[in-house]
Amino acid sequence: MRRLAALLVCGMMGGLCAGSAQPATDLVHKPAPQFVRTGLTGKQVDLKSYRGKVVLLNFWATWCAPCQVELPRFEAWQKKYGPKGLQVLAVSMDDGDAPVKRTVRRLHLTYPVLLGDAKLGDAYGGVLGLPITFLIDRKGTIVAKIKGEADLKQLESRVKALLDESPETR
Amino acid sequence: MNSLLKCVVFLSFVGFTVGAQAQFSSPASAPLSASTVPQAQQMQPAELVTLLKTDGAERPVVLQVGSRVMFQQAHIPGSKFAGPGSQPSGLALLKKVTGPIKKDQLIVIYCGCCPWGRCPNIGPAYKQLHDLGFTNVKALYLANNFGDDWASKGYPTDRGE
Numbered sequence: 001m002r003r004l005a006a007l008l009v010c011g012m013m014g015g016l017c018a019g020s021a022q023p024a025t026d027l028v029h030k031p032a033p034q035f036v037r038t039g040l041t042g043k044q045v046d047l048k049s050y051r052g053k054v055v056l057l058n059f060w061a062t063w064c065a066p067c068q069v070e071l072p073r074f075e076a077w078q079k080k081y082g083p084k085g086l087q088v089l090a091v092s093m094d095d096g097d098a099p100v101k102r103t104v105r106r107l108h109l110t111y112p113v114l115l116g117d118a119k120l121g122d123a124y125g126g127v128l129g130l131p132i133t134f135l136i137d138r139k140g141t142i143v144a145k146i147k148g149e150a151d152l153k154q155l156e157s158r159v160k161a162l163l164d165e166s167p168e169t170r
Numbered sequence: 171m172n173s174l175l176k177c178v179v180f181l182s183f184v185g186f187t188v189g190a191q192a193q194f195s196s197p198a199s200a201p202l203s204a205s206t207v208p209q210a211q212q213m214q215p216a217e218l219v220t221l222l223k224t225d226g227a228e229r230p231v232v233l234q235v236g237s238r239v240m241f242q243q244a245h246i247p248g249s250k251f252a253g254p255g256s257q258p259s260g261l262a263l264l265k266k267v268t269g270p271i272k273k274d275q276l277i278v279i280y281c282g283c284c285p286w287g288r289c290p291n292i293g294p295a296y297k298q299l300h301d302l303g304f305t306n307v308k309a310l311y312l313a314n315n316f317g318d319d320w321a322s323k324g325y326p327t328d329r330g331e
Contacts, residue, residue, distance in 0.1 A: 061237060063256045065288040095238045095254070118242035118329075128244055129315020130283055148285065148314065 026125050028145055032057070032136045033123040037114040040101060045089065045112045048140075053087040054162045055136040057124075059116060061092055062099040064130040066149035071107050073152050077159065078111045084163045085138070091116040093127055137162055202293030204286050204309065211296070213278055213308040219325050221278075222248070230308075231271055235264060235295035236281035240316065244327040246280065251331070255281070255295030264295055268302065276306045282316025 027033075032055070036046045047055070058074060060067035071090070078088045088111040092100045097115055104113050121127035124134065125145075135144040135158060144158060221230055232249035234241050241251045252267045253260030271277065277299060281291040292309050299307045312319040321327050 061283070063237075063254060063290045064284050065290065066284060093237055093239045099257075117239055121239065121243045126243055126317060126321065128240060128282065128317030128321055147318070 026145065027134070027142050030142055032134065032140055032142050035120055035123065037120070039112045039114045040097060040104060041112075043112070045114050047089070050087045050089070051140050052138050053085045054081075054138055054159060055134075056086065056088045056159065057134040057136060058088065058090045059093055059121075059124070059127045059130060059132040060090060061094050061130050062103045063094075067131045068103075070131055070133070070150060070152070071103075071109060075107065075109050075111065077156065081159060081163055086159060086163060087111070090114070091120060093121065093130060135159065135162065138166055202290075202297060204281075204289040204292035204296075206293045207296050207309045211308055212311040214311055215320055215323065215325060218246075218278055218310055221276075222246070222326070228276075230276040230278045232278045232280070233264070233267065233295075234281065235260065235279045235291045236283045236289075236316075240283060242330055244316065244321050244329060246320070247326050247328045249280070252279075252295070255279075255291035255293070255298070260291070261294060261298050264298055265302065268299065268304065271304075273303050274305050276308065277304055278308045278310055280310035280312060280316070282310075282312040282320060285314050286311060 032047060034047050036044060036048075039045045047057075056074060056077070058067075058070065060071065074088045074090070077086060090109070090111060090113045092113060093116045094100050100113065100115065103109075116127070124132070129147065131149065133144075133146045133150055133155070134142050135146075135155070137143050143162065144155075146155065218230070218232070221228065222232075232246050233252040234245050234249050235252050235255040237254055238251055245251070250267055251263075253263030255261060255264065268277070279292060279295050279299070281289050281295075283289055283291065286292075296307060296309050
């Protein structure tokens with residue numbers, strides 16, 4: 001009977017865990033690599049200028065299905081938690097900006113979106129699979145790296161905890 | 171007891187199905203998934219590593235059918251960038267790149283942008299090569315992505331173009 005119960009739990013958990021993203025530890029607890037890029041709107045995006053905010057840095061692409069799930073949620077978070085000090089930054093790893101602009105329009109994204117390249121990917125430990133999301137605290141330290149589609153409930157809790165941890169210092 | 175066992179099997183299946191859907195369901199815009207590539211035409215990374223050590227006719231032509239930015243960061247040595255299979259421009263480049271190749275040549279395509287079941291590039295690229303008459307096409311099975319299933323495993327990579 002116990003064996004059957006164990007089998008049952010195992011079977012269900014195995015299924016439910018099949019889509020889970022893998023957390024990675026590289027770069028975590030280290031200062032976020034700096035970058036200055038021109039965003040899609042023509043404005044400069046300087047990571048340093050967001051010091052004092054909690055930054056959610058998301059690497060994505062228009063052809064990446066899991067990314068399409070995350071982007072609208074990040075937009076909702078930007079609206080909800082922006083006043084408390086959250087800043088979402090999205091780096092598209094597309095090969096050109098035309099499809100990126102279309103997606104930004106379609107999803108009504110208001111946070112800065114910029115085009116990434118191999119150099120930026122390398123700086124963040126190699127973006128060799130999408131999506132990848134980094135959570136950066138108010139001091140500019142990477143506190144989490146999520147490879148693959150994030151568990152959005154868990155990530156939102158983490159964002160809220162970071163925002164509550166310390167008030168905005170800018 | 172028998173009915174209890176049936177219940178366990180059923181619930182386990184339900185659990186698997188829910189999880190699989192969580193992993194593989196994608197927006198309606200997603201093109202032909204990599205899951206459309208028959209299993210017999212999929213190649214495991216270790217098998218390709220062995221083949222890359224061979225010379226002559228046995229050595230496959232390896233084509234990356236994903237993003238150029240990702241190709242520039244890391245790619246399989248000797249592989250060529252052939253354009254993202256999910257985009258018309260990518261399929262046009264794939265046609266051009268494979269133009270001079272003999273129809274029975276072993277071609278291995280790979281992407282690794284996303285988990286296998288959600289990769290938008292492999293399926294269309296595989297179909298195009300099939301439609302062009304190539305008879306010996308394999309798709310490299312990268313379960314999660316190129317980073318996890320190739321680079322992190324210590325398999326060889328090159329950078330740049």
